[in-house]
Amino acid sequence: MPHAVAMPKPGQFTEECTILKWHKREGDPVAKGDILFEIETDKANMEVESFYEGTLLKIVVSEGGTVPVQATVAWIGQPGEAIPAAPPPPLAPPAAPIPPPPAAPAPAGPVVPAAPPMPAPAPVAPALAPAASAPATTAAPARLRISPRARRRAREAVIDPAPILGSGPGGRILERDVMAYLAAQGYDRLRISPAAKDLARREGVDILRLRGSGEAGRILIEDVRRAIAERPRPMSRMRQVIAQRLTQSFTTTPHFFVTVSADLTDLLKHRRRLKELGEPYTVTDFIAMAVVLALREFPDFNARTDGRQVWTFSKVHLGLAVSLDSGLVVPVIRNADDLSLRELHDTAAALVEKARAGKLTPDEMTGGTFTISNMGMLDVENFTAIINPGEGAILAVASTQETPVARGGTVEVRSMMKMTLSADHRLVDGAAAARFINAIRKRLEDPAVWRAWA
């Protein structure tokens, strides 16, 4: 098995080096300690010795090539040995931090699987979380083609070389390009306090992009600090996943929205009474129950489509959006249609607590068929929600507000709560949505119904 020769890392902060000259040719015998090649870094040139003995089987990076440190530049082994089909040296930085979207839903059979193929939104698995910061923070743009000398010049000038047009081979930025750029940008006229320049250098702030607030536009430390504070920050891993999934849903699913006002006056009274009896339920418990029952009546809303096929789920796996400081998670109450109000309450309470503690397993966050997002505690009149990928609808529940309502010819103050259904128009139409959301509303307004629950 031949040995891969790696580009060394000559300095702690060196990210890439250029091969200036090969001292061996392919086929040459190599002894340990032989000088293999010469490299140029942003700081210095140096010779690289071989750690291995054998024959230089293949040169992967030829003279003039610049690669990240640790990249394979050559192979040493026994003559005739096969070289592993190694990927070409990474000329671009490691893959973007966002994983590709989950694969398209598996073509499930007509029978709905217990767990639908699409994961629930924002599957912030604990396993994903630790990987968060490292790759995301160094979200470098595609690697710049720039000579080490040019890079050093740019660094000395405390500027970002990325916008410079390179005149070298393949658009490579050379030292003269940097000098021309500095002249064109009026770098000489730039005034900056020494401390500000120091800070900008340390923090990698391009001083050409700063506006000085000092006398005659002199750049002060405050200006650099502001630029640092306003720098784009990488999104947390969790938010990146949320962003990607919600964008996918919102841009590929034709949403439409239907709003109703439910009169919760009686239900709230009932809830208070139950609480006094030592049976505390949340409003969400009742809404969840009403939704589950309505879904049984309107199975089209417990379904999803890819535009060509429709999957209708025979069980209700009810997602509950839970807002955390770090983002949104949606734990799923499995087989919600088999549960009593008490069981719904207990399951939901346990899941919400786990969510707050950040202890949900990926399993507990996938496989929803319909989701409720309740912002009732946040004092909002109404809002709309984005359908979770893999589902066909979502119910957005707003705050209950004391509202004057016309009833039987007089105006009464009632506890009104607005709910807005977002539905996938490919799956269902407005009339069906209206019937469905009113079926939910009626259940919340009818004492005969919820007295039977608890």
Add this chain to the structure above:
Amino acid sequence: MDEYDVVVIGAGPGGYPAAIRAAQRGARTVIIEREAWGGTCLNWGCIPTKAMIAAGETAWAARHGAALGIRAEGLTVDYAALCRHKDATVNRLGAGVRSLLKANGVEQIVGEASFVSHGRLQVQAPGGSRWLAARKVIVATGSESAMPSLIPSAPSVVESRGFLARTALPPRLLVLGGGYIGCELAGLAAMLGSEVTLVELLDDILLLLDPDVRTEVRRSMERHLNIRVVTGCRAERVDAGEAGVRLAAGGESFEADLLLVATGRRPVTRGLAAERIGLAPDEKGFLRVDGRNRTAVPGVYAIGDVNGGPQLAHAATSQGLIAADDALGHRTPPNETLVPGVIFTHPEVALVGVTETSAREQGRSIRVARFPYAALGRAVAGGVAEGFVKWIADPDGRLVGAAAVGARATDLISEAALAIRAELTADEVGRTIHPHPTFGEIWMEAAHVLAGHPVHVPPSRKSAG
């Protein structure tokens, strides 16, 4: 009725520069002063005290010149002659103020100004009243000593202005108040030969200074000037007569020929009738302003001691220039926030920017480097090897504060102020060649300490905090 673009009330170090700037900007400008050109600073503050402190320092140096081979037996102080020097200084500089105003075309009126209505002022002068119309008004009425209520009025009790007006030095002086005015005057009296006791309510004197700095001053006041400094001591009762005064404080009784009260100053708005234009002083009597010295009333500015700022002459001047520019529509940056402070004790003290104490209070991390006069060739040669300077820097080396205690500290601080304002790093100050042998070298040496490679102190002496 005469109409003016700018009317300045008060000709102290705030008012007269404001008037000069306004006139130079082409505005028809008048300045009204009811008492003395140059204000507190020139007549009863900075300048006369420094004239007397100069004499005190000279006498003290002569008495303690033995190490340098100077013997001055039978040295006496001719206090009357000293007062003549002080008065001549004041007169000369006051005349200078008047001629500068004149040269710039600023009209001068002697009298007391008060607001009549918005844009209308009355000036009461011995010769009768005048009315003026003003587009912009800059109030620069300054401050005066505040007397605590327990202090009786008697010939043996004075505040700073009364002290400076006296023609004889009291054999025994009691100073109430350990702020900078109390300490300066206590020091000058002691240097000129008085036996001085200083009583301060708070736990230490000069509390605006970092503990290491004020300890140095206090030690020198006690050891070299033989001043008895009593702190944490509340004045309870003062009995004053023609000949002497007795102060009961903290269970002790202090006797002296003269009591100097230096317990604080209050802004002067009396007589201005500011309420007629809806300009209300705050609960402490200050006319509150924004960053360019504008009061809440459009077109009316307040600068210097009356606006509750740093209460220093140079701050008043800087604000005055900014107010004049702003009043005349010239774009100007807001007031400078970096205001050096100087105290003419023995030894002198100066500070600028962040102090260690304030940094700690703000939870801000800093690095501190000190350099002692004892390691400075010039200071040792001059027999003034006591004291130190210190730099206070951000963790990354930007200079944010400085303090100096020792010979010439008040002159030295300007370099530190310039370096901090220009956002220089310690490294640059350290690389700047300073002439040798001078006192000024001390900032370069301290910058080397900050960088961790001092030349003239052992590296272990490097102090970081």
